Amino acid sequence: MSWTRKILLILGFLSTLAVIALIAVAVTQNKPLPKNIKYGIVLDAGSSHTNLYVYEWPAEKENDTGVVQQVEVCKVEGPGISGYSHATEKAGPSLAQCLRQAEYVIPSKQHQETPIYLGATAGMRLLSLENKNAADKVLSSVEKTLRSAPFNFQGARIISGQEEGAYGWITINYLLGNFKQSGWKKLLHSLKSISETSGALDLGGASTQITFVPNELSSESPENLLYFRLYGKDYLVYTHSFLCYGKDQALQQKLAEDLQTMENSSLLDPCFHQGYQRTINISDLFKTPCTSAKKKQFPFSQLYVQGEGDYQKCRRNVQKLFNKTNCPYSSCSFNGIYLPPLQGDFGAFSAFYFVMNFLNLTSEQSPAALDKVAATVESFCARPWHEVKTAYHQIKEKYLSEYCFSGAYILSLLENGYDFTENNWQRIHFLGKIGSSDAGWTLGYMLNLTNMIPAEEPAVPPLSYGSYVGLMVLCSLVLASVLLFAWLLFHKPKCLQKGIV
Ligand SMILES: Nc1ccn([C@@H]2O[C@H](COP(=O)(O)OP(=O)(O)OP(=O)(O)O)[C@@H](O)[C@H]2O)c(=O)n1
Ligand SMILES: [Ca+2]
Structure with a gap:
């Protein structure tokens, strides 16, 4: 064997080794580390109910966009926290079951580092206008319960x-x-x-x-x-x-408005289905700051609502809420x-x-046009209550009875309030x-409070992990083929000699 042959053989061997080493290094060195998951909890203390959300995200990607996702939602039993104004000490304990659910979802060793926030919205804004002392007591009760949970308490407040x-x-x-x-x-x-x-x-x-x-x-x-x-x-x-x-307070406003012109305690309401009946305490109706300006003396203490199921009338009625x-x-x-x-x-x-x-x-595939939406609400409102109740027996009566009003209200808010048109x-x-x-x-609240949305675009590596490994393999293969070709060219094995020359 000539010395050039020997050198080429060694070179060929070494380059094959180098290629294998390069690929091995690329794959092992750059393999994403096992996922380190972080968690965060936010309680949405709404006017009608409280929801607890658990979010998770990979720790190393904290500042990327779109990486945080909801992994759990727990609906708190009972009313929203503002509904505890007469038993403020019960507001906090009402959250206990959902907090236990969160303890179960989040691994115990991460409980202490998991931030927990509570934000209260319009129900508590109204309560604090109506009775500041009760609102403060509700928030203290809630804070006490959240502090006693194993998480990292970050505050319970009314958001604007x-x-x-x-x-x-x-x-x-x-x-x-x-x-x-x-x-x-x-x-x-x-x-x-x-x-x-x-x-x-x-x-x-x-x-x-x-x-x-x-x-x-x-x-x-x-x-x-x-x-x-x-x-x-x-x-x-x-x-x-x-x-x-909001839809509940809008209904209260509408009823308070209807009461202004009533001579007896019975109201024929076009926003409820025919055959539907509801009795409302007049004192409850005027408790909220949303209706208190319309409060006056009435010769009756209860309001008897009877459904009429007339969408067009309901729309005209609701429209009056938008000045x-x-x-x-x-x-x-x-x-x-x-x-x-x-x-x-x-x-x-x-x-x-x-x-x-x-x-x-x-x-989303075929969004309904405005006239079709109005026609759907109109025909739903026209269905008698007994029929609606049997057709949707699985839906809570409180929700079901108000979808006619809500449909009309949403159309009125969007069309009359905000000027959305068929276009x-x-x-x-x-x-x-x-x-x-x-x-x-x-989610936006948590992203902001944990500083997860950077003001500036984070520097991202020019290549993703996959493209990096791919490029590595490609370069190695090219290198190996060049070396092999060079070796064949110099070495000229007998079988190929004729072909090359
Ligand atoms: N499947 C559902 C769930 C809720 N609702 C009603 O939708 C309204 C609004 O619910 P939600 O958005 O949860 O309001 P809150 O967050 O509680 O109120 P706010 O944001 O004003 O504090 C409530 O009247 C509720 O009864 C409904 O009709 N159907
Ligand atoms: Ca809400």
């Missing part, structure tokens, strides 16, 4: 309507991946300045929020504008929360509140979704969940 709107907007845009800008989207964005976020519409029991990025900047009503810098981009967001315009007479700005929603022209797509969740979903009007109606997407997470303000 502005926060509720803003965090709902952050949640849905985070979950829809609208803050993440891939290469081509970035390019598109720099070419034309398009708003790539989705607006948020939230309908609760006691308040409703509208939040979106308007087309033009206007400083007409600074209290409705919020500024955010998220992932390296600036957002100027319009938001407004209408206290007393469109004076607007001190260039444009308004209602009650003299500034609203810039609507812009882009909207995600509508909570009661917007519950009601539309019940009426089978949430299909932009289909830009509203009714969503319950996005992936595994419920649409609502809680």
